[in-house]
Amino acid sequence: MEIPYTVREREDTGLYNAKLGIWLFLASEVMLFGALFSAYILLRVSSPPGFWPHHVLNVPIGTVNTIVLIVSSVTVVMGWASLKMNQFGKYRIFQAITILCALTFVCVKSYEYYDKFTHYAVMKKDGTVVDGHLVSKDKEKIVLHLNEHPETRVRFLTEGDTTPANEPGIAKGAGPITGGHSEPAPNAHKEAASGESHAGHHEPVTVPMSEVQRMEAYGPWHHTYLAIYFTLTGLHALHVIGGALVIAYIWGPGAKMWKTEPERYTNRVEVSGLFWHFVDLVWIFLFPVLYLL
Amino acid sequence: MSSGHAHDVKAEVRRYMIVFAALVVGTIVTVLASYINLGHGGNIILALIIASIKGFLVAGFFMHLVSERVMIYTILIATVFFFAGLMYLTIWSLEPTSLIHDKNATKTAVVEHKAH
Numbered sequence: 001m002e003i004p005y006t007v008r009e010r011e012d013t014g015l016y017n018a019k020l021g022i023w024l025f026l027a028s029e030v031m032l033f034g035a036l037f038s039a040y041i042l043l044r045v046s047s048p049p050g051f052w053p054h055h056v057l058n059v060p061i062g063t064v065n066t067i068v069l070i071v072s073s074v075t076v077v078m079g080w081a082s083l084k085m086n087q088f089g090k091y092r093i094f095q096a097i098t099i100l101c102a103l104t105f106v107c108v109k110s111y112e113y114y115d116k117f118t119h120y121a122v123m124k125k126d127g128t129v130v131d132g133h134l135v136s137k138d139k140e141k142i143v144l145h146l147n148e149h150p151e152t153r154v155r156f157l158t159e160g161d162t163t164p165a166n167e168p169g170i171a172k173g174a175g176p177i178t179g180g181h182s183e184p185a186p187n188a189h190k191e192a193a194s195g196e197s198h199a200g201h202h203e204p205v206t207v208p209m210s211e212v213q214r215m216e217a218y219g220p221w222h223h224t225y226l227a228i229y230f231t232l233t234g235l236h237a238l239h240v241i242g243g244a245l246v247i248a249y250i251w252g253p254g255a256k257m258w259k260t261e262p263e264r265y266t267n268r269v270e271v272s273g274l275f276w277h278f279v280d281l282v283w284i285f286l287f288p289v290l291y292l293l
Numbered sequence: 294m295s296s297g298h299a300h301d302v303k304a305e306v307r308r309y310m311i312v313f314a315a316l317v318v319g320t321i322v323t324v325l326a327s328y329i330n331l332g333h334g335g336n337i338i339l340a341l342i343i344a345s346i347k348g349f350l351v352a353g354f355f356m357h358l359v360s361e362r363v364m365i366y367t368i369l370i371a372t373v374f375f376f377a378g379l380m381y382l383t384i385w386s387l388e389p390t391s392l393i394h395d396k397n398a399t400k401t402a403v404v405e406h407k408a409h
Binding site: 019 | 302316320336347355356368371383
């Protein structure tokens with residue numbers, strides 16, 4: 001049976017069926033991401049004073065990824081316009097750039113995830129927190145490169161990590177909550193480093209496992225900020241991968257249709273493009289919310 | 294996006310390039326604005342305004358919403374209605390009287406911590 005209205009517009013809707021379908025799907029997607037944005041707002045506002053981290057993510061990397069997605073949106077729409085002008089060769093080039101942009105985005109995002117999963121917060125039994133990137137870890141010890149930007153530290157939500165850091169990578173977790181402005185512990189850096197390492201900030205710090213009370217990577221389990229960050233960006237990345245697969249199929253094996261049904265093929269490109277623009281649209285809001293605010 | 298004439302498409306291509314430039318500039322402005330201290334609320338509002346303008350450009354021109362069929366506007370009006378409802382419920386739940394925004398709970402936690 002032939003699928004109706006793949007090219008011709010229906011009289012009642014004024015649209016070909018696939019276009020109506022993709023817009024209904026995008027409407028449901030708005031609600032899906034809307035619910036997660038709502039969760040973000042609730043988590044952020046209900047976070048105890050001073051516990052919501054800021055500038056944890058790398059802004060230049062996020063900016064590059066934003067530009068990459070914007071470029072891909074332009075190449076998608078230029079690809080469609082090329083087909084409208086009967087320039088199949090140009091379409092092929094534009095969509096190839098789109099697919100490369102999608103791959104770049106996913107690779108950069110994977111690097112960012114790797115960076116977080118190798119970033120550790122180690123709370124020692126004396127309440128001191130050592131924060132930095134993993135160098136090595138075994139049963140005896142954990143070795144970290146200290147985080148030199150203490151303002152970016154994501155604090156433990158529990159177990160008494162209540163004092164903001166005042167030294168690179170290290171904080172003393174002993175003070176009471178006083179509106180998020182506790183007095184920093186004196187000589188916190190010295191206390192944490194003594195006995196394990198006399199290294200400077202650029203050299204790794206070793207913490208014996210016997211002194212570790214708790215340690216966590218910056219995964220979604222470490223903090224509600226990271227939980228919503230991984231949820232939102234993970235779902236978005238799945239959309240990028242899904243969209244790229246569809247675009248790649250239409251660009252590659254599906255391109256045979258251009259010879260037999262060029263209008264229908266152009267409509268397929270348009271529909272996949274609408275999804276891709278939506279993915280870009282979501283990122284336009286995710287970027288400032290997660291990276292900058 | 295209904296017209297298929299090559300001339301119209303060429304005019305649209307020029308528009309896409311302008312929108313592209315505006316989106317790149319908007320991204321740079323968003324990043325630079327985040328380093329200016331406008332108060333926490335001020336920074337959030339400015340970032341969301343810029344993001345909304347960029348979102349309008351993508352939806353309006355790349356997704357061709359500035360010249361679409363009535364049926365699509367109908368779908369989107371329903372979406373906006375439910376999305377606004379969701380955000381209203383979210384903000385409403387943050388009111389001081391709501392369970393989520395329980396300031397007393399935070400105060401109690403501080404007192405207990407001090408007692409220890």
